[in-house]
Amino acid sequence: MVELGLSVELDLCSKLVKNQESGLASQVIGFKEFESYLDLKKSSNDLDSVSKAFLDGIEKMKTVTRRYARKQTRWIRNRLEQDSLYPNYHFMRLDSTFPERWDDVISKPVHETVYKFLHGKLQKSPAVCAVPKPMKKSHYCEICDVTCIGEDSFRIHMKSKRHRRKKAYKLKKPLIEDKIASRSKEVSS
Numbered sequence: 001m002v003e004l005g006l007s008v009e010l011d012l013c014s015k016l017v018k019n020q021e022s023g024l025a026s027q028v029i030g031f032k033e034f035e036s037y038l039d040l041k042k043s044s045n046d047l048d049s050v051s052k053a054f055l056d057g058i059e060k061m062k063t064v065t066r067r068y069a070r071k072q073t074r075w076i077r078n079r080l081e082q083d084s085l086y087p088n089y090h091f092m093r094l095d096s097t098f099p100e101r102w103d104d105v106i107s108k109p110v111h112e113t114v115y116k117f118l119h120g121k122l123q124k125s126p127a128v129c130a131v132p133k134p135m136k137k138s139h140y141c142e143i144c145d146v147t148c149i150g151e152d153s154f155r156i157h158m159k160s161k162r163h164r165r166k167k168a169y170k171l172k173k174p175l176i177e178d179k180i181a182s183r184s185k186e187v188s189s
Contacts, residue, residue, distance in 0.1 A: 007054065014038050029068060033060035078149060143167050 013031055034057035040050050092113060094106050116122040139154035140147050143166050148154040157163055 006058075010034050010038060029064050030061045033057045033064060143170055 010031070037050065037053040037057045040053045044050060092109065094109065096106060098105070113122065138147050138149050141157060141163065144163055146157060148157050
């Protein structure tokens with residue numbers, strides 16, 4: 001991406017963003033990480049600081065992209081891999097980590113699955129996603145109004161500072177309300 005002209009693309013995008021009133025284009029991953037670079041490029045003649053800001057932008061973009069990829073993977077794992085939610089689909093996990101193994105890991109399994117489906121050997125529609133995993137049980141915390149997926153996340157939530165604070169507040173709240181009510185009775189009599 002950098003070799004293919006990232007800085008030129010950033011310049012074009014910054015011109016487009018200026019013309020747009022909503023600013024939605026500036027929220028795209030890979031653009032807002034380069035704001036300091038674009039500002040320095042316009043205002044500074046120091047090539048070292050501009051190139052450092054560009055390299056910092058690249059690192060920020062990599063970090064945000066990895067975070068977004070993890071979020072997508074988590075969403076797929078929690079939503080799409082649950083067989084009970086999509087009973088008419090056959091899910092399969094495809095690992096594209098190593099592009100050099102594309103034919104063995106991606107292409108061949110997909111072609112085999114589609115062939116089986118087209119020839120009636122597979123009852124469910126193929127969907128490229130993941131191998132079904134056992135569904136995790138969800139737990140609801142009435143105190144915090146939070147739903148946790150899985151025992152571990154619920155246990156972590158129950159031990160969290162936020163949960164303990166809300167629990168203590170809800171336990172004290174009736175006592176405080178009783179004191180307020182008794183004081184108002186004393187004042188009125």
